[in-house]
Amino acid sequence: MGNDVHEKWIQWNREYGQIFQTVSAGPVIHLISHINFTKWNGLFSRVIYIGDPRLVAEIATSNWPKSAAQYDGFKPLDGDALFVQTNQERWKMQSKRLAPAFQPNVIQSQYPCLASHIGNYVRQLDRAAETNSVIDLSSLNILLSLDFIGDIAFGTSFNAINQGPNCRIAQLLEMILPELMKCGLFPLRGKIPIFQSTRIMNRAITELRDMAKEAVKDARKNESAEDGNSKIKPSKKIFEILALQREADGNYTFNAQELLAFLVAGGDPTAHTMSFLVWQVLKNPTIFAQLRAEIDASIPYGAEVATLEHVKLPYLNMVLKETLRFSSPGFGTFRTCSKDTAVAGVTLPANTTLALWNPQVHRDPRLWEDPDKFDPERWRSGQPKLRGSYFPFSYGPRSCTGQGLAMLEMTLTLATLLRRYDITPEPGFELEYLPSFTLKPKNGFPIRVTRRKC
Numbered sequence: 001m002g003n004d005v006h007e008k009w010i011q012w013n014r015e016y017g018q019i020f021q022t023v024s025a026g027p028v029i030h031l032i033s034h035i036n037f038t039k040w041n042g043l044f045s046r047v048i049y050i051g052d053p054r055l056v057a058e059i060a061t062s063n064w065p066k067s068a069a070q071y072d073g074f075k076p077l078d079g080d081a082l083f084v085q086t087n088q089e090r091w092k093m094q095s096k097r098l099a100p101a102f103q104p105n106v107i108q109s110q111y112p113c114l115a116s117h118i119g120n121y122v123r124q125l126d127r128a129a130e131t132n133s134v135i136d137l138s139s140l141n142i143l144l145s146l147d148f149i150g151d152i153a154f155g156t157s158f159n160a161i162n163q164g165p166n167c168r169i170a171q172l173l174e175m176i177l178p179e180l181m182k183c184g185l186f187p188l189r190g191k192i193p194i195f196q197s198t199r200i201m202n203r204a205i206t207e208l209r210d211m212a213k214e215a216v217k218d219a220r221k222n223e224s225a226e227d228g229n230s231k232i233k234p235s236k237k238i239f240e241i242l243a244l245q246r247e248a249d250g251n252y253t254f255n256a257q258e259l260l261a262f263l264v265a266g267g268d269p270t271a272h273t274m275s276f277l278v279w280q281v282l283k284n285p286t287i288f289a290q291l292r293a294e295i296d297a298s299i300p301y302g303a304e305v306a307t308l309e310h311v312k313l314p315y316l317n318m319v320l321k322e323t324l325r326f327s328s329p330g331f332g333t334f335r336t337c338s339k340d341t342a343v344a345g346v347t348l349p350a351n352t353t354l355a356l357w358n359p360q361v362h363r364d365p366r367l368w369e370d371p372d373k374f375d376p377e378r379w380r381s382g383q384p385k386l387r388g389s390y391f392p393f394s395y396g397p398r399s400c401t402g403q404g405l406a407m408l409e410m411t412l413t414l415a416t417l418l419r420r421y422d423i424t425p426e427p428g429f430e431l432e433y434l435p436s437f438t439l440k441p442k443n444g445f446p447i448r449v450t451r452r453k454c
Contacts, residue, residue: 053388
């Protein structure tokens with residue numbers, strides 16, 4: 001997967017149409033327009049990219065099965081966790097058991113935990129402001145997300161922000177995630193680990209899984225006498241609902257490896273979205289001025305961390321939506337077509353992997369006016385969007401369970417950050433996008449901050 005593949009997906013969609021296929025023949029990828037699908041008869045893997053929103057909506061809403069060929073490549077890290085689960089019945093059970101942990105009242109009740117970690121985030125930025133030091137906002141956002149997830153999903157402190165570059169979990173994820181995506185796209189890579197990067201990934205996964213097992217073991221040591229089927233209390237942290245939940249036979253519902261999925265699904269995408277948003281508003285002074293005016297009117301000067309009441313911010317929500325359209329960290333989902341199937345006039349051939357990928361859809365000039373322009377105004381109420389044309393958190397019944405939690409973290413963090421500081425990127429710095437397990441800043445995001453005067 002080349003460093004420019006994100007741009008390639010957008011380019012191919014414009015050049016070959018909204019539906020095209022890639023045929024892997026060793027290191028070579030051939031692109032074929034959808035009119036020739038039925039003529040393909042090769043030995044190598046075939047992936048059809050679905051960029052027509054009608055097909056995206058139909059396939060995702062009908063919950064076509066996830067592609068085992070691709071998601072098996074992610075299982076060394078996440079086992080049978082929800083987002084890699086290809087067994088439909090097991091997925092239904094997991095989804096039902098997860099639902100209580102992500103109800104709005106439970107999500108809102110995580111505020112004290114999140115506010116505590118944002119407070120630590122602020123103290124790091126305050127120190128950088130006092131010493132006029134450069135700080136990497138991208139790394140700091142990742143560390144904040146890890147601390148929050150560690151607390152709510154594992155009931156333990158990762159102490160990531162305080163450890164900074166020495167945070168072992170962050171180091172392990174950096175060894176794992178880029179290679180894990182390659183193993184998903186090219187499953188044989190993981191099954192036959194001839195590359196050193198694959199072997200390094202496998203060793204890092206073993207270490208991270210051992211850490212997760214210890215965290216869950218510690219959480220379960222303190223389990224109360226009430227069983228896992230008792231009524232969920234909104235004041236509970238999410239880990240108390242997940243790690244301590246039991247089935248009727250007394251066995252725990254989720255194992256440590258399945259809970260690891262929260263580190264993958266919840267950490268990087270949230271952190272990178274925040275970095276991308278800050279970069280975009282700094283590049284667009286008019287947008288920045290409007291956003292800051294809304295935040296300043298809601299959050300009093302001197303507040304260390306925004307409150308839930310402070311972040312009822314419609315324009316910030318519009319800017320977040322546009323960030324997730326313009327540069328969504330999550331790419332989408334792989335589904336499989338088990339038999340020749342006609343959808344919206346297109347026949348999809350049997351035994352094919354379908355990539356419901358959002359980069360090309362979110363930037364398709366057939367669907368969006370001036371798609372390469374960052375424009376939050378497109379999200380003003382009263383402007384309907386075509387079904388299947390926007391899916392940063394995936395689409396249909398298998399959309400991201402934790403999107404409400406991610407939005408809470410992003411709105412609180414960004415409102416606090418932009419209210420408290422003036423932010424200046426280092427001279428000459430340009431944020432570049434790098435496709436890894438998610439889309440991420442290629443070279444971090446070095447900034448200097450100063451405390452605002454009012």
